[in-house]
Amino acid sequence: MLQTLDLRLLRTFVCAARSRSLSATAIQVLRTQSAVTMQIQRLEEVLEQKLFHRSGSGIRATEAGERFLIYAERILKSHDEAISEFTNKGLYGSLSFGCPEDYLIAFGPSLLQSFGAIHSAVDITVVAAPTVELRRLVQQRQIDLALISTSHPTEADEILRQEKLVWVGNKPKLALEEYGDTLPLALSASNTMDHKAACDAMDRAGINYRISFASNSLGGLIAIARSGLAVCVFTQKAVPPDLYILDRYLPRLPHIGVLVDYSDTERSAVVKTFGEHIRNLLPSL
Amino acid sequence: MLQTLDLRLLRTFVCAARSRSLSATAIQVLRTQSAVTMQIQRLEEVLEQKLFHRSGSGIRATEAGERFLIYAERILKSHDEAISEFTNKGLYGSLSFGCPEDYLIAFGPSLLQSFGAIHSAVDITVVAAPTVELRRLVQQRQIDLALISTSHPTEADEILRQEKLVWVGNKPKLALEEYGDTLPLALSASNTMDHKAACDAMDRAGINYRISFASNSLGGLIAIARSGLAVCVFTQKAVPPDLYILDRYLPRLPHIGVLVDYSDTERSAVVKTFGEHIRNLLPSL
């Protein structure tokens, strides 16, 4: 008797292997955590191999798990493409897309809405994280592609747009004196480009400053900007309408290149199409 | 929410499309006929297309069904090959193999047993039919490959062995006089090569004969041979041990070439391997 795998188990497995967490997977696949645990167990039973190492802190794919991930993705790719091509209802499948929070605010709605309107059967998982983090996730194949920024593009990079970084505050004008001799800044985490760009600019201009807040929570930054406690750096496109750009009063910030980074797995039709969509749309947003 | 097909439905569908019968499919997939009917209905529901035309006499794939068959086979091929490669338990998958009844008796046991011993996870459906019929089934892709015979091999044919046709009776000697002036023959159906070869030989030798029995049931032929009611023509290798070869008394019969005929779909790993197996083993049986 011929055993055939349940593709839903494979989807769960792929999701788990990527997110490295059964409970996170449960949320994504709309099941309970116990269901996910049992699904993986069933899969391991059928394949007669352990796919994950479990621990109190999460899961890690075993050697067999890593190997099977490749096959699982191949099967699903084959399935989804068959469905895409057979039912002329547009693309079919899933992808995970990484994007920094500010770009998500600036471009996310248009990008995702317009894509969803054409390809209603594509399941997109959005992962918000700063560029450095996204690079790592892409490299580790935990996401298929990401919108990332670069300050020093290489030859190979296809820059889709130049984003302007701007200083932002809650009043239209900035009186440096008000803050005494050091200007309080609220920035993203210290390993981000925004952060470094802001510090560099301040250093070069010789302005005293202190970091009063450093976090990747864009919501947090906006809150602080609104409160007037500190001056922030934002991608221009992501500046909320009730805040003011203060570039007149402060040193010029560099432009940042925006580009798409792909994981080096064989790209599925869904990933390719979504990437093309970004390439087409992003420059004109 | 992402819909994923149940691969078991696909297996059933492929089987149905090939056998053109839901009830025959039911036997193959070890379910009841109603289960098969419902499986196909579920599949049609998910795909929102009718896959078969139904009638009192069976089913016929619709245009959409024909199209989907290609995708279904592709998905299953991808799945089975993944399983084959991942679990190092030999090949994995299914194939349908056509073979004339006499070759099935002569070579079937060794061929199938030796293959099964190595590749225990391959599901082989054997279709017994005379060569002309098999050619048609192969052409229509209802079976993946077939062992067939030819009396006039072309350049392209790879003849794996030469089979000798022999006259067979229930006694070691043949006294033509016993039968009066016309020898009664029991042969395969009139469109088979055995039949034609026997008649040709008789005609050329100028012996009077009549066809007292013509059927593709090899069992029937054997029964008649045992009864002594008529003389039969068999593939030498398929002659049961209790019967006698009468070539000494009757005109010489031609040799027949045995070869493998493949349907022209893209061959799956399973089909390729099985074909190679035949090629390796058949000449030495």
Add this chain to the structure above:
DNA sequence: ATTGGGATATTAGGAATTCTGATATGCTGC
């Protein structure tokens, strides 16, 4: 036309599978 046989369709009930919700257990870092 009528009818018989072979084929698919339709039910209802039951079997098997799979999920949920609650809870147990186990790490990890403090």
Add this chain to the structure above:
DNA sequence: GCAGCATATCAGAATTCCTAATATCCCAAT
């Protein structure tokens, strides 16, 4: 050692799927 987070387990519920019986349909032979 404990808090907090993550996975494992279990029983019952929900769902899915199959079986068995039977209805219905079509074709062909009478």
